[in-house]
Amino acid sequence: MSSNSFGKLFTVTTFGESHGPAIGCVIDGCPPGLAIAPEEFRHDLERRATGRSRHTSQRHEADEVEILSGVYEGRTTGTPIALLIRNTDQRSKDYGDVAQTFRPGHADYTYWQKYGIRDPRGGGRASARETTMRVAAAVIARKWLAERHGVRVRGYLAQLGEITPRGFDWDAVESNPFFWPDAAQVAELEKAMDALRKSGDSVGARVNAVAENVPPGWGEPVYGKLDGDLAAAMMSINAVKGVEMGAGFASVAQRGTQHRDEMHLDGFTSNHAGGILGGISTGQPVTVSVAFKPTSSILVPGQSVNLAGEPVQVVTKGRHDPCVGIRATPIVEAMLALVLMDHALRHRAQCGDVGPVAPRIA
Amino acid sequence: MSSNSFGKLFTVTTFGESHGPAIGCVIDGCPPGLAIAPEEFRHDLERRATGRSRHTSQRHEADEVEILSGVYEGRTTGTPIALLIRNTDQRSKDYGDVAQTFRPGHADYTYWQKYGIRDPRGGGRASARETTMRVAAAVIARKWLAERHGVRVRGYLAQLGEITPRGFDWDAVESNPFFWPDAAQVAELEKAMDALRKSGDSVGARVNAVAENVPPGWGEPVYGKLDGDLAAAMMSINAVKGVEMGAGFASVAQRGTQHRDEMHLDGFTSNHAGGILGGISTGQPVTVSVAFKPTSSILVPGQSVNLAGEPVQVVTKGRHDPCVGIRATPIVEAMLALVLMDHALRHRAQCGDVGPVAPRIA
Amino acid sequence: MSSNSFGKLFTVTTFGESHGPAIGCVIDGCPPGLAIAPEEFRHDLERRATGRSRHTSQRHEADEVEILSGVYEGRTTGTPIALLIRNTDQRSKDYGDVAQTFRPGHADYTYWQKYGIRDPRGGGRASARETTMRVAAAVIARKWLAERHGVRVRGYLAQLGEITPRGFDWDAVESNPFFWPDAAQVAELEKAMDALRKSGDSVGARVNAVAENVPPGWGEPVYGKLDGDLAAAMMSINAVKGVEMGAGFASVAQRGTQHRDEMHLDGFTSNHAGGILGGISTGQPVTVSVAFKPTSSILVPGQSVNLAGEPVQVVTKGRHDPCVGIRATPIVEAMLALVLMDHALRHRAQCGDVGPVAPRIA
Amino acid sequence: MSSNSFGKLFTVTTFGESHGPAIGCVIDGCPPGLAIAPEEFRHDLERRATGRSRHTSQRHEADEVEILSGVYEGRTTGTPIALLIRNTDQRSKDYGDVAQTFRPGHADYTYWQKYGIRDPRGGGRASARETTMRVAAAVIARKWLAERHGVRVRGYLAQLGEITPRGFDWDAVESNPFFWPDAAQVAELEKAMDALRKSGDSVGARVNAVAENVPPGWGEPVYGKLDGDLAAAMMSINAVKGVEMGAGFASVAQRGTQHRDEMHLDGFTSNHAGGILGGISTGQPVTVSVAFKPTSSILVPGQSVNLAGEPVQVVTKGRHDPCVGIRATPIVEAMLALVLMDHALRHRAQCGDVGPVAPRIA
Numbered sequence A, B, C, D: 001m002s003s004n005s006f007g008k009l010f011t012v013t014t015f016g017e018s019h020g021p022a023i024g025c026v027i028d029g030c031p032p033g034l035a036i037a038p039e040e041f042r043h044d045l046e047r048r049a050t051g052r053s054r055h056t057s058q059r060h061e062a063d064e065v066e067i068l069s070g071v072y073e074g075r076t077t078g079t080p081i082a083l084l085i086r087n088t089d090q091r092s093k094d095y096g097d098v099a100q101t102f103r104p105g106h107a108d109y110t111y112w113q114k115y116g117i118r119d120p121r122g123g124g125r126a127s128a129r130e131t132t133m134r135v136a137a138a139v140i141a142r143k144w145l146a147e148r149h150g151v152r153v154r155g156y157l158a159q160l161g162e163i164t165p166r167g168f169d170w171d172a173v174e175s176n177p178f179f180w181p182d183a184a185q186v187a188e189l190e191k192a193m194d195a196l197r198k199s200g201d202s203v204g205a206r207v208n209a210v211a212e213n214v215p216p217g218w219g220e221p222v223y224g225k226l227d228g229d230l231a232a233a234m235m236s237i238n239a240v241k242g243v244e245m246g247a248g249f250a251s252v253a254q255r256g257t258q259h260r261d262e263m264h265l266d267g268f269t270s271n272h273a274g275g276i277l278g279g280i281s282t283g284q285p286v287t288v289s290v291a292f293k294p295t296s297s298i299l300v301p302g303q304s305v306n307l308a309g310e311p312v313q314v315v316t317k318g319r320h321d322p323c324v325g326i327r328a329t330p331i332v333e334a335m336l337a338l339v340l341m342d343h344a345l346r347h348r349a350q351c352g353d354v355g356p357v358a359p360r361i362a
Helices: A038-048 A092-100 A108-115 A121-126 A128-149 A183-199 A226-235 A248-253 A329-351 B038-048 B092-100 B108-115 B121-126 B128-149 B183-199 B226-235 B248-253 B329-351 C038-048 C092-100 C108-115 C121-126 C128-149 C183-199 C226-235 C248-253 C329-351 D038-048 D092-100 D108-115 D121-126 D128-149 D183-199 D226-235 D248-253 D329-351
Strands: A011-015 A022-028 A081-086 A152-160 A205-212 A240-245 A286-292 A302-305 A311-314 B011-015 B022-028 B081-086 B152-160 B205-212 B240-245 B286-292 B302-305 B311-314 C011-015 C022-028 C081-086 C152-160 C205-212 C240-245 C286-292 C302-305 C311-314 D011-016 D022-028 D081-086 D152-160 D205-212 D240-245 D286-292 D302-305 D311-314
Touching (some): A038 A329, A081 D011, A152 A329, A205 A329, A226 B240, A240 A248, A248 B240, A329 B108, A329 C329, B011 C022, B038 B128, B128 B329, B152 B329, B226 B286, B226 B329, B286 B329, B329 D329, C022 C128, C121 C128, C152 C329, C226 C286, C226 C329, C226 D240, C240 D248, C248 D205, D022 D128, D038 D329, D128 D152, D152 D329, D205 D329, D226 D240, D226 D329
Antiparallel strands (some): A152 A205, A302 A311, B022 B081, B205 B286, C011 C022
16 A cells, blocks of 8 residues: 655665564665765664653663665665664563553554454554654755755754744754753753653644755645645654644734745745745745654553453553654654655656756755 | 545546536436436536626626536436536636736636646636536536535635624525525625725635435545545635634634533434544534635736746736635535535445444444 | 656646546647647548447447647747546446446456456446547647658558558558558458458557658757657557567567668668667667557457456456557557657757757768 | 556565675555465475576575564464565675676676666676565465465466477476476486576577466456556566566467457456456466577677776676576566456455356356
């Protein structure tokens, strides 16, 4: 069905369950000649990894990427690149009772209804573990986009429950475990998380991401729009419930005079469009905002049913994040990069490697 | 590139420019034996049509669908169904000056940057005119979904600028030109629209849609999720800037105890998930909410540039809606139906025509 | 299902039944800026048309192409190009009795078994009428390939029943209604066809096609091979039972020393490979040979069954070619051009618009 | 680009180079609930393996399949099934000089022209090593097809150079290393191969395959025809130069009265169609015949050029089959099974799990 593949021309197919032997991906369509080494995956995978702080779940995954194919003497050859990560920390005993019950807010029930069988270990295929391979694949996309077009993709946590950033500094984002843009608020966040953990509850989050230096012209009308593909990409991430481009839902209450981004040769006066008009990039930064629901794996008991059709109380034990959104920033960035990479190739398929068209708005 | 096609197994390919000779679509993968007649398209196309009230643009499109193929003796044959609508009301003179300028908030500039050529008549391919064929194709999807699975898809206008519904009544929705669920507010809406038109400005809107009786099990992990495909579908509609499933962005400030939908055999206690968990339908109503930006075609002059690279003032004359969202409800419904239709077929491809699996939550 | 679409990046979707209101196609992914006019389709459609000689069926189809979209001021815009041809010569009375019987060698029975319904008028979707749109779409592909890469695609009838060409002259091919490369044999062919028609029987044929100036590097390992896609393309033509690339089935009895094409910088010493190695073009002419079965619509009665499950004698009345292969040359050329066009775009998607790589074999 | 994926609904993506760390595949779309164990791959992989006789190359690959995902407690779960085989016998020294030269008849030159880089070790991605994963994936397809529909897929060597079978016995096929259907000829074949090896040359072969019990109705008009997909599948196998369905090229010289398969309720009188009409299965055995060129890796020196653009003499040392077709039978069977599996799912997507339609020809 190819439902585990993402992208038309830079196609990433992922596989693997949370507690199976391994997870991995196959990247098809990567341009040849790109230098890539196993150690280049490390930084991004560590950024994503659980266990990076006491505020995310305490699994220790030694996510070492093995490149199985598609790279020769350190360069991509144009053939499919397969990446493999062994699951080393399985502790499947944590999930033993889960096999008989449907946890509220999880995919347990829906997988069961769809397939009549499910792998209950650690959420199986529905686990956020799968997103590791998105981040890995995006390492390659990000490198090519940067080298070829100077594209830079960055993200940050824009809301944690009801807390929003007071200040904004890109440098701050990488200096704290929350990807929070205001360093002065980190203590407040830690306190909030501690209280949350103590209560056994969880909370939602909002993640924003931005891609700079995207050339104008990427994206395709009308079902291959850049924002359409971004929306699908973001909504495919576990726990995502909403996606906004540019001004997003704020557009509803805006006036046309306010929303439209006026144009001068030295630039647009605003970016309510989020860098996309008619599904095609304008040359402005592409901005996306994503809503994550509070994780459903919590210690507070919840009402559910079991396989036998009996009412049960469910408590999710084990290692879980009280806010799944905290470690989502690298995943949102990854999906943004993967969509851009795909459209970079799609653009040159139809329109060739063209230079700037006049007039070009700065 | 297939970027003008939507759906994997119920594939709708649309074509046509706003002011070209015709618009149309080809539907590939429709199950055989479905009864369908040209007049069955009329109701839905009229619901969508511009000119239905003084609050939408005053074009009069006599949208008569011609079935060119795929139907024999009133029934679908399994071969591609081509639908054609001639453009009768072209008045291309309205758009003459548009060819030389890039209107702020429109796709003019991005199409130019992408292709180095563009059809400026009425927005060309970027016009909302294209969505007519989505509504037409969805007529077939809705009929099959209703006959086969009892699925019902409905939508309504949930916000107009800053106005929100006070009451809710499905019957009201079809009784006013706004698809507004509270009949008592219609006068207020008309007054707001009149003021808006007078000011030459426009405003955004929110449209909600719901699909009832969707069986559990539709949707595919992990890049073929039902909500992922819905997000792409909605974001592909002109002027859409945001998509929410279920609780959407409200999830950000929710607690896990609040968000998760507890389960009993006689039903879920809430539907924050919007009928989807892990990308697969739960059996609850599938709910989606969509943000429309204020239309950019307004009478208030705006700053822009022209093809010669000179600064210009742009005023969009001609017939335009001061709120594009007003006539968007049928389009949102259509995209919801098309996604469900596609997943109905995808589900039975992999899992067969299976009956209910126990335990089944009501 | 997209089974009526061909090509990944230059995607042609065809629709229409032989005796329905119209046939047509939508071409998605065409590069922008290509000059194209309705009259440019005429020559190729006439080459393909039935009725061009007394040896092909006597339908008179006035195949006038209407361009419905994707072209503005005579140039492609990058948006989908829809082409429409009305069916003017339907004479559906000829096919009246066909609805109740399954003609041997036709798709009647298989469509019935698949769909439980079929359009019996003129073969419906299974008619060779559909190939008209392949030829039309290929007009665009051939023009782009010629302008951009100097590619030339040509074909000829290489065998008619047991008759094979004695001489070979490309100029002769276009000078006789058989696309036969030896003008001296035309009288012999006509005599054979007359005898065949008199006997009420039919005969098979072989068509060869060649593409010159294909750059090295087109085609993709391993399921997107140029020859793999060509094989599918040719086998999708009505009545085709075999496809050969280069030496084809003669390779079976060849030795490696004989088959392998040795390489010098000024060229290959032979072309048993048919211009393709490892699924990728070598720069030599791409050669393909296609076997057409004798048409099954013949006057000699044949044993079959009817819808009621009774044995019946079937005689196919009406206008039919005693050799369907005679008019197949333009169709084989068209499919060769469409595959090359698709791969031209696919190549530049992954590898860019690159110039020659050294060493380049002439 | 997805060019390393095969199948629309039962999608097999393969990866890996001949002498890289591993080869593998990801199977997406497999129905849930199918029992499958690692040891079930052994038989088919051994049938395919090189080294099974002195007439095939002497590599010893211990092809042990590891199931990385998609199977839980011995049953498929509906999520992607990843299979991995480590390359244990690399001996890359054999291929050292190959990096600088383009071997005639190989993909060396075309990969170089396409990508500007290539993995020369053992043919890299262009090696027949890749076909191992086709056979592995087909193990799953064959099991499902057999359990669900009683489909049986078998093949045999139908020609070796100029030698053709005198008798035919399915039991003989599995009893000799040539998959030859006449046991009495095995000594003759061995003698021919010995002579060939002594001469340092190679020879071509023809492989036939048959699928029995395929229900009528599989396959889709017009670009998703069962025979179209089979042609692509077969042509995608290394060294294949021709594909025939049913009577194949013999159809060219046949008369319509001879070729058409007359129909009775108790069966067809012949099977020149090869079980397919209009691209859709008839219910008769699906038959396909495939031409393999003589392997290009031979000991007789051949003229070529090197990377520096100098003329060179090339001799292929190392372990190579003097007839690549000898071990191709399991691969042809695999591709036949994969295409049927894909169409089984495609058929039920559009038409449902329908029972027999009357009248049904035995």
